[in-house]
Amino acid sequence: METHVSHRERLWLYIWVGLVIFYLIAPTLVVIPVSFTSTTSLLFPPPAWSTRWYEAFFGQEKWLAATWVSLRVALGTMIITTVAGIAASYALHVSGFRLSSAIRGMLISPLAVPSILIAVGIFFVYAMIGGLLNTITGMILAHSVVAMPFVILTMAAGFESYDMTQEMVARSLGANRFKAFMTVTLPQMKFSAATSMLLAFLVSFDELIISLMISSGPVATLPRVTFATLRDDVDPTLAAVSTLMLIVTCFPPVILHIVTNRARRKAGRDAG
């Protein structure tokens, strides 16, 4: 939208927005230089540089174990939610059966329920049935609850812009439904599917509150161990951990965002 207002007249707006963006982004980056400090304090800027805190991270069993747990849980969550979520959103999209809007609402409802409530509820269930508290499987199932809405919403948006008659064509030419979906529909929804997988992975990798309730000891996740360390003994290892988490959680989405944008623009050009 162009307006009749000149850039100079809008200068205050640019300045204000610039300040807000600075507030949103700059503080987080502080952990990167601090992680390379040579001292035991969290002073910024660091008086001298070293990589000792990364050595501390990779040398400590507690951090490595937690990272390994987090990766396994996030991977498991990603697989379960994308398979179950894609199946559900496909079904909800192609047929409007009686309960479909109720089911859709239910599947995205974890977004609206405060995580502390989900955490308390899951803790109760696991405490009752036993066998799932403090296990990787239990963590994966629990994280699937909070990751599911992201998959459902992303896939629903993808199906919205997809022409289902293509799958009909494949089926009328003799492919069974599953094959038609896997070879015709899914390849064209690869960005939505990739986004879903990434979101599910990240939601799980980042999740803290549920993990606080249901994981401890050898199956404590990275955020959980980070949280405990932050409370008890703060040292620059935390900055090293934060920098690594920043890399894992921040860069893939940015890359995906750029790739999708470029693909979309290219598709727009080809169509035009």
Added chain:
Amino acid sequence: MSEATLQASFSTVSQVELERNRVALDKDKRSEARAMFRLTLPAVAIIGLLMVVPIGWLLSMSFVNLDGQIGVDNYRLFFNEPVYRDMFISTFQIAFVVTAICILLGYPVAYLLAILPPPWSGLLMLAVLMPFWTSGLVRTFSWLIILQRNGLVNSALIGMGLVERPIPLVHNMTGTIIGMVHIMVPFLILPLYASMKAIDGNLMRAAANLGSTPAHAFRRVYLPLSMPGLIAGTIMIFVMCLGFYITPALLGGGKVKMIAQRIEESLSLYPTWGPASALAVLLLIVTAICLSISLYLVRRLSAGRE
């Protein structure tokens, strides 16, 4: 395929065959619906068994008193004990202040996002999404570094001669609010941007054409049009603030107690689930009411557009 069969049945003009076809098609449709319903079951089972059922159970547990009798003792606790009253007050206070600051910071960003031409709007969007992606724990930790006694902000303030000795910015209400605003701003910007994107730019040009100054046109045309989106987004982040756990726990330094922390504490404090579940139910009800209002507003907004 169904069309071909239909045509065939028309040519024979047999009422019986038509009826048989209709029954067969109905049966097809029903079996399709059943198959599709079954496809949703894994996802439904996960959410149902791990979220819906336990929350229903929390609801029933909240009406069981400490002595095992059915009653409302757990809810009465909230009115009788000042600890709970203070906690409710500070929870709402923090949520209110954080939401207000978010509007102040977020509205201009959403506005600029909606009016900027492509390459710039994409970059700005990336800048808004980046903190959105970043781990909340990492962001909270970085505030701890910046706001500490000898941190960046305090040394800058002392360097500029604004204060003489470090002011306490963290382990209190101030730190909690700074950290929470940081997490909530993108949650306001995104829905606000979506609703602003739908505003017809010609309306502003028409206002200018009719002699309105930019500021006047903004106040009388743009602001009212963006209001439903703003209100919906505001309610949403307000509700999210009520359930916050990590930031007040880490940046509040034990002085700031919000409802989520109290739920966690009373779980470890009391031998029964009563008080914690009553708090949980209360939080759920407030959340549900606020979100319904917000949903209603969004629906009305999109209905008005059509």
